[in-house]
Amino acid sequence: MNNKIRVLIVDDSALVRKVLSEILSAAPDIEVVGTAQDPFVARERIKQLSPDVLTLDVEMPRMDGLTFLRNLMRLRPMPVVMVSSLTARGADVTLQALELGAVDFVTKPTLDVTRALTDYSQELMAKVRMAAIARPRSRMTLAPPPVRYSVDEVVPKRPSAGQWRTTDRVLAIGASTGGTEAVKDVLMGLPPDCPAVVVAQHIPAGFSRAWAERMNRQSPLVVREAENGDRLVNGHVYIAPGDHHLLVVRDGSRYVCQLSQAAPVNRHRPSVDVLFRSVVQSAGTNACAALLTGMGIDGAQGLKELHDAGVFTVAQDEASSVVWGMPGEAVKRGGASKVLPLHEIASALLKASS
Structure with a gap:
């Protein structure tokens, strides 16, 4: 039985599709079942492949990511992780996508995409895993992330202000x-x-x-x-x-x-x-x-x-x-x-x- 998270990558950049595919395919519990260069191709591949999670570019030709996401959430709701640019417009569009139902987002830089996306590989994997369980009935369970620093190191404990009213x-x-x-x-x-x-x-x-x-x-x-x-x-x-x-x-x-x-x-x-x-x-x-x-x-x-x-x-x-x-x-x-x-x-x- 294959319990891997099935991911479809939607991005108009061939380079980004390649890098995202390599990153996610390296995870033992994730399988990239396909890619699509625009929402029209993605629509057909969703029907054919039934992915568990979609990664979706914010800005694409023929149909923008928001329009596609709006239609997707109306007709076939599924977990979506947005791949957004580090720009003012990218931030605004990403926030709109979260309003429409996207589960989360990762950012992609405008320069040296390959290196920067590779630096974000653990975050990308984690968010895809998280998206896969962001459903009422999930077959996936994940352990919480490890605690690397204690809150005590940032705000040491001392008596509370409970007596102040x-x-x-x-x-x-x-x-x-x-x-x-x-x-x-x-x-x-x-x-x-x-x-x-x-x-x-x-x-x-x-x-x-x-x-x-x-x-x-x-x-x-x-x-x-x-x-x-x-x-x-x-x-x-x-x-x-x-x-x-x-x-x-x-x-x-x-x-x-x-x-x-x-x-x-x-x-x-x-x-x-x-x-x-x-x-x-x-x-x-x-x-x-x-x-x-x-x-x-x-x-x-x-x-x-x-x-x-x-x-x-x-x-x-x-x-x-x-x-x-x-x-x-x-x-x-x-x-x-x-x-x-x-x-x-x-x-x-x-x-x-x-």
Whole structure:
């Protein structure tokens, strides 16, 4: 019985198709069943080959990637990993693709494609594996990624601020795979005068600002990429910049953002565990927190620490998660006050923070 993940690669560049094929074929659990140079060829090959996962170029001739993805999700939904360029337009189109249902994305450079894509080989394999299990009934199971650095190395443990009870509140949200849309759904459920929101979403540098700007246009809140020293203000959302940890620290009676490029935690920077640890130390029971969809374990320890300090915590439920890795691990560790579907999380946070 062949349990390999069957992948179809769609890209107009023959070089990229070749490099992606070689990278993925080197994985013992992945099989590249075919390639296609444009969506019209891809449509026929999907019918013929029934792949488990599609990698899809953002910009292609004859039909752009977004139009193809929109049609695919309407007629034959399947896990899609976008292969996007490191440009402003590439970031915007990729975020649109995630809105349409793509599971995740990897970036490809404009120069020295072969070398750079090879450097991303482990990330590409991991995201294809993750996409294969991002379904209600999956035949694949994967172990969580190894912890290379502990949150203790970035934010050492100290007593929480549980004894401080001011009128200021903080809502902390962490997410990964599927999180760009899940976070947006939560923000859309919050009123313009809600407590300040801090967000750690696994997203690369170059995409976090575009994502923040996109959500600012769509949300009733003021959404921005966090900057060092930003004072937390009600009705505002502060997004951790790609490649930076976001911490909440106390400055007198106020909370401010602090950015750090300390070592990745759980292989991520920004790390949800780092954000949650800083929130429990600086805000204590003035905070509420939610851990949303995502692969791996990042955020599970932090949510447990918040819960143990008396903070109201929510884990997104399995049915509404793209991947129930991070929230599932938090539930297993006893870190969730409640396990809720995505559409109920905003109201639960508001109620707990009132």
